[in-house]
Amino acid sequence: KQEVTQIPAALSVPEGENLVLNCSFTDSAIYNLQWFRQDPGKGLTSLLLIQSSQREQTSGRLNASLDKSSGRSTLYIAASQPGDSATYLCAVKEEPGTASKLTFGTGTRLQVTL
Amino acid sequence: SQTIHQWPATLVQPVGSPLSLECTVEGTSNPNLYWYRQAAGRGLQLLFYSVGIGQISSEVPQNLSASRPQDRQFILSSKKLLLSDSGFYLCAWRQGQNTEAFFGQGTRLTVV
Numbered sequence: 001k002q003e004v005t006q007i008p009a010a011l012s013v014p015e016g017e018n019l020v021l022n023c024s025f026t027d028s029a030i031y032n033l034q035w036f037r038q039d040p041g042k043g044l045t046s047l048l049l050i051q052s053s054q055r056e057q058t059s060g061r062l063n064a065s066l067d068k069s070s071g072r073s074t075l076y077i078a079a080s081q082p083g084d085s086a087t088y089l090c091a092v093k094e095e096p097g098t099a100s101k102l103t104f105g106t107g108t109r110l111q112v113t114l
Numbered sequence: 115s116q117t118i119h120q121w122p123a124t125l126v127q128p129v130g131s132p133l134s135l136e137c138t139v140e141g142t143s144n145p146n147l148y149w150y151r152q153a154a155g156r157g158l159q160l161l162f163y164s165v166g167i168g169q170i171s172s173e174v175p176q177n178l179s180a181s182r183p184q185d186r187q188f189i190l191s192s193k194k195l196l197l198s199d200s201g202f203y204l205c206a207w208r209q210g211q212n213t214e215a216f217f218g219q220g221t222r223l224t225v226v
Contacts, residue, residue, distance in 0.1 A: 101148070
């Protein structure tokens with residue numbers, strides 16, 4: 001059974017700092033990995049999708065990497081801002097099958113302070 | 115562009131009452147649709163998914179059911195709510211199997 005772990009569970013950094021969020025998964029047979037952001041009481045906002053054949057994806061100040069063989073992904077946030085404060089979730093899509101479900105980690109709660 | 119609508123945003127229901135949560139997707143056709151539940155301090159759990167009209171698959175046995183009466187409409191229901199049904203319910207869609215998944219804004223259900 002696939003298990004997704006995110007460490008740390010919570011992180012507080014001062015504004016302007018670069019930071020890395022970690023995601024690990026136990027079964028390397030995945031189709032893709034997706035990073036989401038969740039603000040309190042809100043739904044999930046998709047940040048980046050990395051296919052299993054890719055090593056990294058970039059969007060603005062965000063860079064996500066994937067090491068499928070070792071079961072790890074990182075989300076790098078450059079020059080953090082208070083508006084980046086949220087919970088960040090990673091999720092893997094497992095293969096094979098038509099269910100196409102995502103298995104989620106429990107998230108890292110990020111607080112960027114002034 | 116595609117958008118996903120989910121309502122209501124919050125709901126407080128007594129134990130034993132029925133439930134109906136609705137999700138609709140605009141701007142696409144034949145999406146894969148999903149219902150997830152997020153319990154406090156836990157990850158998201160897939161409840162149901164659908165790859166087409168009338169096609170529903172359940173991931174976990176529970177007090178809930180789902181229906182897809184139209185291509186872009188996904189409904190989560192219960193005949194009699196339990197306290198344990200409380201949680202944050204999220205609808206999601208994806209076009210195809212290997213693409214980005216998009217989520218709605220969620221419904222906070224409290225069963226009292």
